Amino acid sequence: MAAAESDSKSLFSLDSYHVSQELGFILPDPLEELPPYYQPWMDIALRVPELVLSHELRFHINKMPLLSSHFLQKHRELRLAHLALSVMTMGYTWQEGESNTVEKLPQNLAVPYWEVSQRLGLPPILTHADAVLANWRKKDPEGNLELLLSLPGGDSVRGFFMVTLLVELAAVPALRNIPTVINGVRCGDSEAVARALEEVSQSIQEMTDALKLMHWWKDNPCMPKGLIYDGVQPEPMEYSGGSAAQSSLLHCFDELLGIKHEAKSGAFLTRMRNYMPPAHKQLIQDISLQPSLKSFVHQQDSERLNRAFQHCVTKLLALRNYHINIVSRFITVPAARARQLRNQSQDSEGEMISRAPTALEERGTGGSGIMIFLKTVRDQTKDAFLPETSKEMKHHS
Structure with missing residues (x-):
């Protein structure tokens, strides 16, 4: 009897694992905007596909102010910041294709990206947790979904991420x-x-x-030595993609x-x-x-x-x-x-x-x-x- 009582007290549950009863591993109600201080990030992150196409993304990121991550307080703010910084990093790295990748991320992108990643326990690269789990919003009252942020590739990229989200929902x-x-x-x-x-x-x-x-x-x-995150550490770091x-x-x-x-x-x-x-x-x-x-x-x-x-x-x-x-x-x-x-x-x-x-x-x-x-x-x-x-x-x- 004591064993049965002990088992009932320690029932296995999903409550402590950030798993939603309705959405599973998907982040419920992701934020669509960061506090106004971080508008320079969002202004660029929302335009990554067009800025890559016009070969201007690196130019805009290089001009971006170095912002402190300390004003990001809530979990959903950190997740949106990580998504935005991830999308910018991918675009910055691959703007010219694999024949002309960069060896170093600029400090104004690398330092806040590293800090946000450390606070979330995620690596500083675009992951499934960013591109799929925290990258959606309801497009209309019927519940149709769309991505918050996208990457170059148009409908095929959007379709890939949306289908993956539907698999998570299923x-x-x-x-x-x-x-x-x-x-x-x-x-x-x-x-x-x-x-x-x-x-x-x-x-x-x-x-x-x-x-x-x-x-x-x-x-x-194409990047055998990895990527240097300027202002974080001088040696290149290696991370796998989503x-x-x-x-x-x-x-x-x-x-x-x-x-x-x-x-x-x-x-x-x-x-x-x-x-x-x-x-x-x-x-x-x-x-x-x-x-x-x-x-x-x-x-x-x-x-x-x-x-x-x-x-x-x-x-x-x-x-x-x-x-x-x-x-x-x-x-x-x-x-x-x-x-x-x-x-x-x-x-x-x-x-x-x-x-x-x-x-x-x-x-x-x-x-x-x-x-x-x-x-x-x-x-x-x-x-x-x-x-x-x-x-x-x-x-x-």
């Missing part, structure tokens, strides 16, 4: 059910765990459906379902956790410390529970397969075509193509060898199946 029911699964395992309630896993698998299916609507300087050969691997969602599902990744892909995924808000990173860590769901399912004599667990793994596998499909369609194939055109063409079109990031031919936006990485992670997801299904899957693959 995952909310799954996130809400994770505590139910954990608490059900703790107290041996196989029916509660089965019901919750059925909700999780349905939500993962909706993530895949949302996905169907559809730069960096660590591991980047990547789907920085979304906390799949990390949570992997830990819940007991999916283990081999050394290389596992190390990359672990490194990506340093690009998440600290509370979200902590949630993933705490899920990993809970009693094993897979062992619990294996020990119970419940066909419904067994089926619900297998269904979750199946849906997660399908999501990862679809992600491979998307990466092939939008990165690998176009990059190969661009390489072919570069080899054939000596005219201005070839020159323009040469400014496209050639590293994307082999690597994803986070700097991983993308197709090998994604297929490895997909194959390791199969290992989470319970023994009988695992044999069937290997037989069919």
